[in-house]
Structure formats: structure tokens, C-alpha cells
Amino acid sequence: MKSDIVIIGGGIIGSAAAYFLAADGHAGDVTVIEPDPTYARASTPAGAGGVRRLMSRPENIRMSQFSLDFFAGFKEVMGTDEHTADIDFRRQGYLFLTNAEGVGDLTRNFETQCAEGVPADLLDVDALRARFPSIGTDTVALACHSPEDAWVDPHAAMIGFRRKAESLGAIYMKDRVVGLETSPTAVTRVVLEAGGPIEAEMFLNCAGAWAGEIAAMTGAMLPVVPMCRVQHFWRCAHEVEPLPLIKDGSGAFLRPEGGGFVGGRPSWEVEPGFIWDVDRGYFATYFEDTVWPLIANMVPKFETIKLERTWAGHYAQNLFDGNMIIGRYSKGHDNLLTACGFSGHGIMHAPAVGRALSELALNGEYRTLDLARLAFDRVIQERPYPETGIK
Numbered sequence: 001m002k003s004d005i006v007i008i009g010g011g012i013i014g015s016a017a018a019y020f021l022a023a024d025g026h027a028g029d030v031t032v033i034e035p036d037p038t039y040a041r042a043s044t045p046a047g048a049g050g051v052r053r054l055m056s057r058p059e060n061i062r063m064s065q066f067s068l069d070f071f072a073g074f075k076e077v078m079g080t081d082e083h084t085a086d087i088d089f090r091r092q093g094y095l096f097l098t099n100a101e102g103v104g105d106l107t108r109n110f111e112t113q114c115a116e117g118v119p120a121d122l123l124d125v126d127a128l129r130a131r132f133p134s135i136g137t138d139t140v141a142l143a144c145h146s147p148e149d150a151w152v153d154p155h156a157a158m159i160g161f162r163r164k165a166e167s168l169g170a171i172y173m174k175d176r177v178v179g180l181e182t183s184p185t186a187v188t189r190v191v192l193e194a195g196g197p198i199e200a201e202m203f204l205n206c207a208g209a210w211a212g213e214i215a216a217m218t219g220a221m222l223p224v225v226p227m228c229r230v231q232h233f234w235r236c237a238h239e240v241e242p243l244p245l246i247k248d249g250s251g252a253f254l255r256p257e258g259g260g261f262v263g264g265r266p267s268w269e270v271e272p273g274f275i276w277d278v279d280r281g282y283f284a285t286y287f288e289d290t291v292w293p294l295i296a297n298m299v300p301k302f303e304t305i306k307l308e309r310t311w312a313g314h315y316a317q318n319l320f321d322g323n324m325i326i327g328r329y330s331k332g333h334d335n336l337l338t339a340c341g342f343s344g345h346g347i348m349h350a351p352a353v354g355r356a357l358s359e360l361a362l363n364g365e366y367r368t369l370d371l372a373r374l375a376f377d378r379v380i381q382e383r384p385y386p387e388t389g390i391k
């Protein structure tokens, strides 16, 4: 089989790229290889769906800005005859809390955000109490509130991209890439587990936490590994005012979800690798020992809650500097691109990244937002470009 562009991985990043390529008139040329149409182990459905501009790097703020606008109009643009594309877009804001140690970073980042036009406010403890009476202030020195940031249902957003791309003519194949064949100057074909190989002009590695495995298929190295991040859903019998998505300096976060709350804290202590069983081992008592004290510190009414569910997801973690990698990465293979290493930002950046990948694949350069500083070159040249907003 022959295709112009093969996308490896049909999660939110691969599907956003498929959509932007299709919207640009190239749908018939795009084949997405995705082994699991239920997405049981993909990172996207496991995420919290937060979309924030409270970041430190201008590129990340600008990507979030584009994505926020895109998600706000998602239903209208992405609906098809068969699919409403309702992503439950909630513009309920983001709130970062910091202790005395984090005040410098929070203030510096706030200045960058203001320069980028983000409507955010710094709140001292009195202002925080007045705005959100349920929030505990014992360990808070300063807060930053971005009331127009939002969250979405990540699974619905991913499926929305996929359905729209398919409706425009992109093909999704249920299969797994097990090899990449190369000539001396390019990648020529993907080898599939079940079907025959597919020849193409351009290949996009959008395999998320599996992107490093795909990189190894051409002898390349991406410093991107799976890191287990568990998330929890709980209910609280006490009345709590409508809360934004709240994060503190430990990385703990929470937001309202239906009649309860979702949240967690990235488990910085675990080794890289996939972990699916969160009832045993390290994660068996993680909520009680680690997460609960942190969320009860953020919202003291959470000292009495009912934990209903815990599930595993995985960050695609860039061990080099924690920020995303986009563009070429495999020496001698200019027709192989990636967008990976998003840690906890892949949902919020998916629209902007899908557009950027489409521009790179079709034109060989960015036409809207310049993401050159997020290229793989920085890894080779040892020039880290970390995101220093709260993790």
C-alpha cells in the first residue's frame, strides 16, 4: 500500500495532525496507524484535560492560547453529520498556589504571561481567601489566577479530531508499527504487525509514551520515556464553591468533575516504565499517604472525602529538559518527524501541535507559530529549554 503521509499513533497528537492535514486538503493522502481503537492504554483519556496559559515559555503560552480558542469553538468546527464533537469545554480558570520558596518563579512567570497578553492576577492570601473561601492558605504565600483558562474532556477531544479527520477522508488503520525501513537518505516504509508494509513520503512519530520505541526503529534516540502518573476521582459531602483547576508547588492538582473532583500528584519517585496495576506495590497506598494530605491542604474540606476510583496513565517524559520535542530527530531521515515528550501538556497543546506538524510536513517550515526552540537540536547541542511553570 502507498500513502503520502503515515502517522504513527492516533492519540490526540496524531489525530490533531491528521485533522490539520485533512483540513488543508490532504486528507486522502493521510494514513493513521493506531493499534487500539478503544485507547485503553493511551495517555490522552487518562489526562485531566486542563488547558492553561500559566506557563513560562512564550512558545508554550502561545500554543495554549491558540488551543484555548480552538477548543472554545471545537463543537462548531469539528462536528460532523454523525458526531456532535461536544468536548465539555469549561472555562472555569486555573489557580496556581505557591509557598514562599516559589514566589520568585511565580512572579517572573506572571510577568511573561502578562507580556503575552494572558489575563491573570496575582493574589495575596487575603485576596485568595476572598475569592475562594474553601482554599486553605496555611502554606500559601502567593497565588496566580487565570480565570479564562479552561479544561476539556480529553477523550472527547481526541475522538473529535479523529472523527473529523475521518469525515474529511483520512484513513485510520487498526495495526501496530513494528519496524521502519530506510534508504540511505530517508524512511521508505512502515512495517506493520498484521498488515502489509506502507510506503510513504513523510512519517510522523506521534506514539506518545511509545515514541522512544519508534525512534529506536531507525537507530535514533529520543530521550522520551513513559512515566506512570495516577489520577483519582473522589466526592466530598461538604459544599464547596465552584473551583478552578488548582495546582500547588508539589505538582498536586485538582479540579471539579461531574459531582466530584479529579486530581493527583505526579509520582516523582517512580522509575520510568509502564505500570498498569495501581492496586499493588508503590501505588497501593499512594493516595492515602501522599495525595490526600496535599489535596486536604489545598482544600481543607477534603479531609473528609470518598475516594471512588484510581487509574494509571503515563506521561511521555522528556528526560533531557521536560519540554516537548517537535520536528526531525533521526539523523539522515529528514522525512521522519515527531511531536512528543509533552509530560502533562499534550492535551492543551494538541491543536497547536497538530497545526505545526501539518505545516512542517507540507511546507518544511512553520507558517504560524515558530517552534524552532523546541526542536531536537537542543538535545544534541545540550541546550535545555525547560518549562518552569508549576510542574
Ligand SMILES: Cc1cc2nc3c(=O)[nH]c(=O)nc-3n(C[C@H](O)[C@H](O)[C@H](O)COP(=O)(O)OP(=O)(O)OC[C@H]3O[C@@H](n4cnc5c(N)ncnc54)[C@H](O)[C@@H]3O)c2cc1C
Pocket: 008, 009, 010, 011, 012, 013, 014, 033, 034, 035, 036, 039, 041, 042, 043, 044, 045, 046, 047, 048, 049, 050, 051, 175, 176, 177, 178, 206, 207, 208, 209, 210, 229, 230, 231, 264, 312, 313, 314, 315, 316, 340, 342, 343, 344, 345, 346, 347, 348, 349
Ligand atoms: C494523569 C495525567 C494527567 C494529565 N493531565 C493533563 C492536563 O491536564 N492537560 C494536558 O494538556 N495534558 C495532560 N496530560 C498529558 C496528556 O495526557 C498527554 O500529553 C497527551 O495525551 C499525549 O497525547 P499523545 O497523542 O502524544 O499520546 P497518546 O494519547 O498516548 O497516543 C499515542 C498513541 O500511539 C499509539 N501507539 C503506541 N505504539 C504504537 C505503535 N508501535 N504503532 C502505532 N501506534 C502506536 C498508542 O496506542 C496511542 O494511542 C496528563 C497525563 C496524565 C497521565
